[in-house]
Amino acid sequence: MIRLPLLDPASPERFPDPRHALAEPNGLLAFGGDLSPRRLLAAYERGIFPWFNPGEPILWWSPDPRCVFDTATLTANRSLRRALAGKGWRVSVDEAFVRVMHACAAPRPGQQGTWIGAAIIEAYASLHTQGHAHSVEVWEGDALVGGVYGVAVGRLFCGESMFSACSGGSKLALVALAAWLREWGFPLLDAQVSNPHLLSLGAREMPREDFLAQVRRLSAQPFDPAHWRKVASRDAGDYL
Known part of the structure; x- marks a missing residue:
């Protein structure tokens, strides 16, 4: 069973360490949060990006290799x-x-x-x-x-x-x-x-x-x- 950190809506600049992302599926790091500019910029500044299908929870990734x-x-x-x-x-x-x-x-x-x-x-x-x-x-x-x-x-x-x-x-x-x-x-x-x-x-x-x-x-x-x-x-x- 996959256990992922849930992002705190009140802390848009807080992400888990991307080095702790899953190996399978490769790079899956966390879920939840939002797509506000502040959170997106904080993600990119840490080597993290969102990738999810419409209607699904927001998923955050940092694959290895890049x-x-x-x-x-x-x-x-x-x-x-x-x-x-x-x-x-x-x-x-x-x-x-x-x-x-x-x-x-x-x-x-x-x-x-x-x-x-x-x-x-x-x-x-x-x-x-x-x-x-x-x-x-x-x-x-x-x-x-x-x-x-x-x-x-x-x-x-x-x-x-x-x-x-x-x-x-x-x-x-x-x-x-x-x-x-x-x-x-x-x-x-x-x-x-x-x-x-x-x-x-x-x-x-x-x-x-x-x-x-x-x-x-x-x-x-x-x-x-x-x-x-x-x-x-x-x-x-x-x-x-």
């Missing part, structure tokens, strides 16, 4: 450059945050339902309004063809989800995000739980203990969120 991208090496490969050459796409930042979330929540082939329910969208939209959550969008004319969103804490970016409506859309969004993170001194892009697709894009697995040390270091480094608001829309070719 899936991460090194922003220094996350660049467009030859096949992506070839595939997107001449498409005329453009890339923007924080132009359509909620639209990206809804696109990420849309059903995908072979997938039943989504964990990005109304409560998650409302919570992260609040984080976005406060300057903590951000999105990168890929456009073909007025059509949104790809995107990625996540949460910035200090100089760590915690990716949440990405989508493609056209082949290459999510890859371009990820490459563009990494380009800005590199420029701003963000060495890691957290991808949470590894899967073959993320690993094929260049992600790697990091032991949780090492990841938590990086979280403590990077989340304590100040970063002005105004930088996100200053990013102008660019042609896709600028990132290829």
Whole structure:
């Protein structure tokens, strides 16, 4: 029988030590609490994130190992450059945050339902309004063809989800995000739980203990969120 700590609603910044998360299911740490901005930021600053299906209790996770991208090496490969050459796409930042979330929540082939329910969208939209959550969008004319969103804490970016409506859309969004993170001194892009697709894009697995040390270091480094608001829309070719 699994026994999990129940989070105290009156203590939004209190979490169990993520090193005590379960081995099976990998990383399950606690349940309950809420999705207030204060609690979400406290979670990300400790290497913890929420992940649950709509209608279920809020579940909090810190898996071992952790899936991460090194922003220094996350660049467009030859096949992506070839595939997107001449498409005329453009890339923007924080132009359509909620639209990206809804696109990420849309059903995908072979997938039943989504964990990005109304409560998650409302919570992260609040984080976005406060300057903590951000999105990168890929456009073909007025059509949104790809995107990625996540949460910035200090100089760590915690990716949440990405989508493609056209082949290459999510890859371009990820490459563009990494380009800005590199420029701003963000060495890691957290991808949470590894899967073959993320690993094929260049992600790697990091032991949780090492990841938590990086979280403590990077989340304590100040970063002005105004930088996100200053990013102008660019042609896709600028990132290829």
